Amino acid sequence: MSAPTVLVDEATVRSALAEVADPEIPAISIVDLGVVERVQVGDDAIHVELLPTFVGCPALDAIRQAVEARLAEFGRVVKVEFGYRVPWTTDRITERGRRSLTASGFAPPGDDTCPFCGSGNVATDNLFGPTQCRSVRYCRSCRKPFEAIKVV
């Protein structure tokens, strides 16, 4: 007995993936983060090509598992592949993604203002931060530390 065929195309899969949150910054989805590159839907399998934000990102396995779990309902084998054929860059983050980052207290890449008060009077405390993709800044106006997404 084969599983009943569910009508599914690339757009269905992509909108399902838009519900998968980044494990380190749950406010942004992996689609808005620009991590989802290729989606191919076949009769038996769904292939998803994802781009690591950083080569050694420790969240990759968690992302893979979340993608597999989210796509399980489509009744096909899910094959998730990480690759470097296309480099992930911070330009891949969508406008909506940038707004989600700001709303959750992160300065989007290339934005030199404070996500809390909007002041431009900010200092870089550390090029490096608690994860590979973040650096640490300090707002001299509202006196809050915050994190910024590194430009790569």
Add this chain to the structure above:
Amino acid sequence: MTNAAADLLPATRTALSLLLLAMADDEFVIGFSDSEWTGIAPMLEEDVAMSSLAQDELGHAQALYRLLADVVDDGRDADAIAYDRPVEGYYHARLLDHPRGDWAASIARRYLYDTADAVRLEALADSSFAPLRDLVDKIRREERYHEMHMTAWLDRLASARGEPRERLLAALERLAPDAATVLAPLPNELSLVMAGIIDATGDELDARWRAKIGRVFERLNLSMVLPVADPLTARTNHSDAFRWLHGEFTAVRSAQPGATW
């Protein structure tokens, strides 16, 4: 443009595997060694920075070992290559055999390494071996931050009067005999140049590196004699400091064979 290792000539494939092994072992050893600063760096910001740098390097090593596993295709996976070799089987540059030392020594070692590694990566940017070219493109975007940070630290220590500068000079003097080992010519590297996998031989890369750091050393009034590395010993005869480090990074794997990272 080549996409699969199987399409390479056997001699080219062997030379490529040595290049990848050298690069992966370099990143692995400096990454693991610098991760020892986690928790004990001279200030909190540097604790975070050095840990992040180390994490980047271990990630690069993992990706390079995976690529190497594809090229060698002898049944070993990335973890087996990374952990299941005796001390003598490691192929990192002798520069990285020096212990982490004090903060000035770690900065000096990393500055010398990062600048040489940047020259090597640049020489691979248009590689005809697509999987390596793509990975290098990605790695360079991260290494840019490393080099920026290390140059700032070198500047800071060299420009300070008294103890910081003295410690830096002492460290550079200890490292100088092995400084050029990262770019020392590799066996049969000419086949890599001819296949377009890398754009120059070790001698040419060494000259590019010297031109680059020479300008910085001159500006900071650091006069260093960096002897040309002997290719036969540049990546062999590892030190007691590395022997100790090897015991550390293989401890979990030996206690629990098949453990994954």
